[in-house]
Amino acid sequence: MKKILPVILLTLALTSALAYVDDALSFAQEASLPYVKKEFSVREDAWGGDLAVKEQQAMQAQLFKGNEYWFCLGTDVKGAVLTVNVYDSKGKLVNVETRRTGRLSAVRVVPPKTGSYFAIVTVVKSPQERTGWALVYAYK
């Protein structure tokens, strides 16, 4: 049993970690629903993890001028405030619209140029030490 216990604990820890990323992903997908109704296509892949308060994670993406994007963020932690903001390769903010409701947050980007952009996720506040998050994006 002694040998099995660490395996069980590790499995439980992994399951729980995956579970909160899954939950956060459900919220991110929920955040994208209004845009699906507006003919946006949501990418099937997603990005996520967990962050401490004030910690940030950036996702670098190639965006195309002529398309319009919504970056949709979700968290599994009730009461947490997370933001996503998109910057161009020079670090200039390019969000043109922001929406936030509870655990969902979304920003609209109309790229002024084709090129590399950075979606930066920040945990502004959270009742927990680590906060699970997931990000998806939609385009049309």
Added chain:
Amino acid sequence: MPNILKPVVVAILFAAASGLNAESIPDAVDLSSFPAKAIDDVVVPVPSEVFLVLDKLGNPNWRGEMRESLGRQTGNRAQTALLLGTVIAEGFVAVEAEDPEKVKDIGRRVLSLSKAINVEKAVLERSKSIIDKADLKDWKAVRKEFDGALQDVKGAMIELGDGDLAQLVSVGGWIRGTEVLTSIVRKSYTTDGAELLHQPALVSFFSKKLESMSNRRLADNDLVIRIRKMLTSIRPLIGDEDGAPIPAENVKKIHQLTRDIVVSITSQES
């Protein structure tokens, strides 16, 4: 105000300001000071993001862009992965050309190539769905299925511990997509059209991935070596981070470079 209350008021105001500050959005950030570990790899755009912009640029002759042959498959895994990428990209061209027979042919070919590299299961449903939706001429849905097929194939390869092979699928798709894009842009050049090629981070990302392959057999494959050289040649042609206009001459050069590689991938003349 009694003196005793002043520090309390100051503290409350400070706390409120900090709270606001924490939620306010900075107009600019210094990306160079951002810790490298906190920046994920470049997200490779799905092909439909590029094709969507091309749709908006005009009405190209998509049938003229289709390749007659989808290419020969050899037993070489690197070639098969690259070919799979080009075939999926071809699917988007066939969708744009609204050619249901070609789309169905491509759907079946995606399945057979996936089988050759042991990821058939991941793409079986997609392949069926591509064929069904092509019959219905539901082009938007077919596009979505091709995007999904690409993700599923790559996901299955990564799950099998074959991340290097997954990158080759992406690279193959990007090369064929870029060949088509440059073909269209050079035929009626506009700076807006050429700007779609401004992908320096993506080219650097692919170069980095191909240079750091852990699988030596894949890394030393002739096609992979040629693609690494091609990416090095393309890098100065697609402009810097500032996004200076890409001249017609560069579009032509990129087209030639990508076309040569597509010919090599599809005919396995490396």
